Amino acid sequence: MQAIPPLSALFARSPFKPMRQHMAVVHDCVGLVPGLFDALIDGDAAALLAAREAIDAKESEADAIKNDVRLHLPKSLFLPVDRRDLLAILEVQDRIADVSQDIAGLLTQRELKVLESMREGLRELVQRCVEACGQARAIIDELDELIETGFRGPEAARVEAMIAQLNQTETETDALVTRLLQTLFQHEQTMDPVSVMLWYQLIQWIGNLADNAEKVGERLLLLIAR
Amino acid sequence: MEIIATHGTLFLVLAIVFGLYMTWGIGANDVANAMGTSVGSGAISIRQAILIAAIFEFAGALIAGGNVTATIRKGIIDPGPIAQTPELLVYGMLAALLAAAIWLMIATSRGWPVSTSHTIVGAIVGFGVAGIGVDAVQWAAIGQIAISWILSPLLGGLIAWLLMLSIRELIFTSDNPFLSAKRWGPFYLFLVGWIVSLVSLFKGLKHLDLHLTNLQSLMVATVIGLLVAIAGKLMIDRVQPNVSADRDFHFASVERVFAPMMLFTACAMAFAHGSNDVANGIGPMAAVVSIVQSGGQVGQESALPLWILGLGGIGIVVGLATMGYRVMQTIGVRITELTPTRGYCATLAAAATVVLASKTGLPVSTTHIAVGAVMGVGLARGIGALDMRVIGNIFVSWLVTLPAGALLAAIFFFIFKAIFG
Numbered sequence: 001m002q003a004i005p006p007l008s009a010l011f012a013r014s015p016f017k018p019m020r021q022h023m024a025v026v027h028d029c030v031g032l033v034p035g036l037f038d039a040l041i042d043g044d045a046a047a048l049l050a051a052r053e054a055i056d057a058k059e060s061e062a063d064a065i066k067n068d069v070r071l072h073l074p075k076s077l078f079l080p081v082d083r084r085d086l087l088a089i090l091e092v093q094d095r096i097a098d099v100s101q102d103i104a105g106l107l108t109q110r111e112l113k114v115l116e117s118m119r120e121g122l123r124e125l126v127q128r129c130v131e132a133c134g135q136a137r138a139i140i141d142e143l144d145e146l147i148e149t150g151f152r153g154p155e156a157a158r159v160e161a162m163i164a165q166l167n168q169t170e171t172e173t174d175a176l177v178t179r180l181l182q183t184l185f186q187h188e189q190t191m192d193p194v195s196v197m198l199w200y201q202l203i204q205w206i207g208n209l210a211d212n213a214e215k216v217g218e219r220l221l222l223l224i225a226r
Numbered sequence: 227m228e229i230i231a232t233h234g235t236l237f238l239v240l241a242i243v244f245g246l247y248m249t250w251g252i253g254a255n256d257v258a259n260a261m262g263t264s265v266g267s268g269a270i271s272i273r274q275a276i277l278i279a280a281i282f283e284f285a286g287a288l289i290a291g292g293n294v295t296a297t298i299r300k301g302i303i304d305p306g307p308i309a310q311t312p313e314l315l316v317y318g319m320l321a322a323l324l325a326a327a328i329w330l331m332i333a334t335s336r337g338w339p340v341s342t343s344h345t346i347v348g349a350i351v352g353f354g355v356a357g358i359g360v361d362a363v364q365w366a367a368i369g370q371i372a373i374s375w376i377l378s379p380l381l382g383g384l385i386a387w388l389l390m391l392s393i394r395e396l397i398f399t400s401d402n403p404f405l406s407a408k409r410w411g412p413f414y415l416f417l418v419g420w421i422v423s424l425v426s427l428f429k430g431l432k433h434l435d436l437h438l439t440n441l442q443s444l445m446v447a448t449v450i451g452l453l454v455a456i457a458g459k460l461m462i463d464r465v466q467p468n469v470s471a472d473r474d475f476h477f478a479s480v481e482r483v484f485a486p487m488m489l490f491t492a493c494a495m496a497f498a499h500g501s502n503d504v505a506n507g508i509g510p511m512a513a514v515v516s517i518v519q520s521g522g523q524v525g526q527e528s529a530l531p532l533w534i535l536g537l538g539g540i541g542i543v544v545g546l547a548t549m550g551y552r553v554m555q556t557i558g559v560r561i562t563e564l565t566p567t568r569g570y571c572a573t574l575a576a577a578a579t580v581v582l583a584s585k586t587g588l589p590v591s592t593t594h595i596a597v598g599a600v601m602g603v604g605l606a607r608g609i610g611a612l613d614m615r616v617i618g619n620i621f622v623s624w625l626v627t628l629p630a631g632a633l634l635a636a637i638f639f640f641i642f643k644a645i646f647g
Binding site for chain 2: 010011012013014015016017074076077078079080081145147148149150151152153154155
């Protein structure tokens with residue numbers, strides 16, 4: 001007798017669960033970034049390298065899930081949402097892991113000195129960015145419930161509130177970025193030019209973590225708004 | 227006439243054997259599909275599903291199964307031209323049964339989602355063309371059946387969609403979904419009991435000599451619906467919210483309310499399926515029995531013997547218990563996107579459509595309706611993802627089954643004719 005009954009074949013693998021899995025892995029990945037900066041500030045080269053390897057591993061894991069979702073999201077899928085919207089969200093989610101990897105790469109390529117006056121601000125910025133990504137993950141975790149309610153009602157209002165909160169967090173990270181850049185500007189005369197350039201880039205990249213987290217929320221808002 | 231007198235007992239035995247073979251296949255595959263939504267949503271276990279199916283398939287066949295049988299026996303071909311040679315009709319019906327049973331086996335072993343109804347209709351048409359002539363096939367009836375193949379998934383889908391929307395409106399988008407689910411649960415259960423008993427009362431009970439007026443039927447159905455609602459309310463009241471599960475999926479508690487309700491929809495589905503699909507196997511069997519017992523009278527008005535319905539029910543239950551178990555296990559593991567609420571909508575919609583269709587005598591396919599109902603739930607954004615390519619394949623297999631059944635039946639018809647003369 002048949003092994004796969006037709007009715008169950010009717011159900012393609014829902015992409016929503018892998019979407020959540022992907023975001024969870026991305027969150028794990030970005031969660032390793034604070035450790036990276038701790039190691040940098042402590043001047044612990046071994047810990048820095050270990051953190052970078054852990055981030056690389058998580059980034060690959062996220063990539064694998066991302067590719068899997070893309071491969072198993074054929075045009076013929078009968079989705080309750082526009083597949084382009086879904087792929088766009090996935091893209092932004094993945095960028096968070098990519099940026100984490102870029103940051104880790106930059107920190108291990110060159111020996112960077114962290115100015116005393118920047119340490120606290122740096123830690124705070126990284127922490128806030130990770131929080132923003134956690135908030136994005138919590139929002140993606142609501143996908144199932146959103147589908148259940150047809151993206152309407154109290155559930156949609158709840159998610160909208162979560163997205164508003166994420167936007168708030170992102171605005172705060174913007175302020176932290178600005179303050180760090182100002183500190184950097186004050187000290188750039190005493191630093192070598194290449195380091196200054198890299199620091200400007202690095203701080204932007206850290207800010208990008210929160211930017212991308214915010215975009216995850218904004219993309220999801222588009223699904224609700226439809 | 228002599229052929230029937232000489233081989234009468236043999237024909238009867240063959241009819242029963244082929245009929246059981248056919249109903250065994252229906253039970254092994256079709257029933258498993260019908261119960262799949264209930265098992266797949268995790269609301270009932272496979273063991274429970276088999277028990278429910280055994281009881282309610284049988285009851286459905288016995289209580290409401292009479293009408294479709296008549297369509298299978300008389301509605302598809304006109305046996306008039308061969309009234310003088312009734313053995314041809316016997317060969318034809320035996321050939322149709324065997325062809326359908328074998329095609330069902332071939333298709334299911336390859337995983338082709340064919341419909342038993344299509345198979346038997348195709349087989350009878352094949353015999354009609356081969357044994358009587360193209361004109362003997364009542365093409366208008368075939369056309370009507372073909373329309374029902376489009377109509378039944380649409381109807382199933384529409385009902386499922388409406389149910390899904392109502393659950394969303396009343397429960398999921400309310401301020402306290404869990405309490406709303408408890409409040410509206412009995413109402414949804416009433417619908418299950420009411421729809422299924424109403425439609426089977428309307429037309430299915432003639433051969434039980436139970437004649438009710440429309441108003442009486444309405445009242446009886448309402449009483450049954452209320453009884454189901456009360457029984458369900460007692461079960462629902464015991465459901466406690468599961469706070470820890472709510473952290474992962476915060477409608478988890480709502481789904482817990484719908485889980486016991488699936489018991490009732492599963493019963494309704496099994497009943498509906500039994501009332502409709504059992505006829506596929508026993509219609510031709512009944513035709514042979516009627517010809518042999520009347521000593522060669524064709525097209526005579528005869529009541530369907532209850533024992534034949536019972537035999538069909540037994541075949542289905544045995545098929546389910548022997549092979550359907552495995553099919554259902556696979557469904558239970560594979561369908562993960564069906565929550566109890568979605569399963570409830572899909573199953574009730576399918577059950578309502580099946581009983582509605584069997585009331586009008588159209589041999590619709592439970593598989594089609596189930597597909598339609600599940601798509602309806604999907605359209606209401608209730609399900610993560612449906613694979614449109616699979617739906618496309620199902621449509622193709624629907625098209626292939628008719629000629630395949632027809633060809634096999636024609637071949638078997640000529641073999642029987644060669645053996646018995």
